Amino acid sequence: MKAIAVEPGAGDPVLVDRPRPEPDAGHALVRTLRVGVDGTDHEVIAGHHGDLPAGADRLVLGHEAVGVVEDSNGTDLEDGQVVVPTVRRPPNGTNAYFERGEPDMAPEGEYVERGIVGAHGFMAEYFTSPSEFLVPIPKQLAALGFLVEPVSVSEKAIDHAVASRSAFEWEPDAALVLGNGSLGLLTLAMFDTVLEIDRTYCLGRRDRPDPTIDIIEKLGSTYIDSRQTPVDEIPGTYESIDLIYEATGYAKHAVETVEALAPNGVGVLLGVPGPWEFEIDGGRLHKELVLHNKALLGTVNSHRGHFEAAVDSLSQLPDWLFEELVTGVYGLEEFEAAFEQGNDVIKTAVEFDTL
Secondary structure (H helix, E strand, C coil): CEEEEECCCCCCCEEEECCCCCCCCCEEEEEEEEEEECHHHHHHHHCCCCECCCCCCCEECCCEEEEEEEECCCCCCCCCCEEEECCEECCCCCCHHHHCCCHHHCCCCCCEEECCEEECCCCECEEEEEHHHEEECCHHHHHHHHHHHHHHHHHHHHHHHHHHCCCCCCCCCEEEEECCCHHHHHHHHHHHHHCCCCEEEEEECCCCCCHHHHHHHHCCCEEEECCCCCHHHHHHHCCCEEEEEECCCCHHHHHHHHHHEEEEEEEEECCCCCCCCCCCCHHHHHHHHHHCCCEEEECCCCCHHHHHHHHHHHHHCCHHHHHHHEEEEEEHHHHHHHHCCCCCCCEEEEECCCC
16 A cells, blocks of 8 residues: 655655555454645654654654544444544553553653654555544534544644633633644634634734635734734734633743733633743743632644544534635645645645545
8 A cells, every 4th residue: 555654854756665554353354535734744844843653764743634444444433434543553552541541641652643752654555443532523524633632733722721710700702822823723613613612812923915815804803013013912903812822832922921910810721832942031920820720731633522522523623614715625646735835825635535
């Protein structure tokens, strides 16, 4: 079978031949339909993130996948069922985090991640997986199934943000997304359509005309250019924000978020920055958090429940959003185009097969 693999940090993805996998007991064989490409894939390709499976010279990419069960192999799944795989797996046998259904909370060394760290991904014509890591989705969502994984990450972020405010009555009226990439835009749409937050904002560094700004404003949100209004100046120019979702990986945004939050607000950080030292007023930061009951938390990955919630959220988002958000779906004969970057590229995927 064909697969897309890379030697992290040593070159571009290439098409390789690999044996078609045979499912072990408790595993199902899945025929891949589509696999999305995101920033993590580019970090893996560049060698900034991720690691090879033991004994492998290349890593099969892909963690945003959707496929159809080719062989249910005695599991509780059915042949022909459309499924989305979760990403994390236990490295050796199982552990307490996986047994509790909380693989997203496992520390380093207690997991591998398909297509990222220590395990081959889903950019292949077929893959196998234990059935408990395969989430069924409606067939009518099959074409968009590769978006379930990124939306699940936002489901977890929102889940944890709300949990951090659960000790008192908290209903956010204003929300801000830092970053106008595909994940930021999907989350902005969730804030508007699913959570029905009154006022939403999205911060980026783009000049008009720009397709992401068009999406932001079509959602009824306000675009903020960070070159004109830095994060910590947003309260003075617009308003203080109850919920801030950071998806830029720009380290200063973590600090500036505290200033932009309203009293009782919460900022959730998803971006992963590189090393960067800069000066901050640590006393002011500490004081803001304490005197105004603010919270700042980090989150990564997601668990099965978040995937299931993501399926529901995707079904509520408007069709036009996907038409404008997904800027390219490419077959194996032109898979390289799915990895191209530019201001006109928002979200791409590689298509291996159709239903």
